[in-house]
Amino acid sequence: MFTIICVGQFLRENVCIAQTKNGPHLKSGQVLSVQIDSVVIRSANPYLATPGATVHGHYGEILYEGDILVKFIL
Numbered sequence: 001m002f003t004i005i006c007v008g009q010f011l012r013e014n015v016c017i018a019q020t021k022n023g024p025h026l027k028s029g030q031v032l033s034v035q036i037d038s039v040v041i042r043s044a045n046p047y048l049a050t051p052g053a054t055v056h057g058h059y060g061e062i063l064y065e066g067d068i069l070v071k072f073i074l
Helices: none
Strands: 029-034 039-043
């Protein structure tokens, strides 16, 4: 079974988007471009935060290992 994809859509890991025998191991990410013969996916890791949490960073900003992503408020 295939997933219909469009630009801007987020994909989770191991979603089948093409019929190939030895297709690539897909990581999670966001679809940047869809062509007849290719798809460009920006690699990304999803994170879940609770309501009221402060998110550090902005859309499109590159975060590095060790950067603070979310500050939880109790």
